[in-house]
Amino acid sequence: MRSPPALDAGRHALFLDFDGTLVGFADDPAAVRLPSVVRDRLIALQRELGGALAVVSGRRIADLDRFLLPLKPVLAGVHGLERRGASDEATRLLMTPDALDAVRERLQETVRLEPRLGLEDKGTALVLHYRRAPDLAETAARAMREAAGGRDDLVVMVGNAIVEVHPAGMDKGRALADFMAEPPFRGRQPVYLGDDTTDEFALDRVREMGGVSVKVGPGVTAAEYHLADVAAVHRWLGAGSQGEGAA
């Protein structure tokens, strides 16, 4: 796969995944770090792009703000179930948090019985983490399937050393399409960078829209272009190579 073309600030809208794209991985999700040189470059890019810069992540918006501030991009959190558009002051939730109550109870029991698994409660989604115990990948997947109980109002997704459940009806592709229908994105060509299976929804959508789809790292993808790793993303953004961003 080819390297992506240079960003054209007058024409493009830039969408960035967070973990595995802007920052490297760590055992503890709270331990990642966005190098200040990258954050400063993103602040400059946001201005050059007329505000058409969004981070589209599986993380919560409050969590993303902790890593990104003073950069305040448009944000889709929890795969679009949380949203803060260009004209929004506050985060909007696209679901009722009690939708996951029964699943939460079952997963709490799972991690009580197997403490090497971690449970991340994002309110709008629940995640079982097994990065510290890769041998528990199948155990985690099975526990999640059983906890979700075949409910068709929920979606179970596999990510990088995680398995996650959240209400059906939203993914990163839909989140991106919603932003593209609004200023300051409307009329621009989307550019999306992402590394994980959950990014494929957005990479697919960007190809349909005639945009620039960029897969970061290894793996099967719908993307047209490729960057090797987080350091290559930083260089492509014009922020040099200052480490991968894991603490």
Ligand SMILES: O=P(O)(O)OC[C@H]1O[C@H](O[C@H]2O[C@H](CO)[C@@H](O)[C@H](O)[C@H]2O)[C@H](O)[C@@H](O)[C@@H]1O
């Ligand atoms: O959509 P993203 O921005 O890529 O977020 C996806 C998930 O990111 C976090 O988990 C991942 O990063 C952790 C820290 O490096 C790592 O420990 C974990 O194994 C990775 O899957 C976050 O904790 C999840 O909630 C996000 O869905």
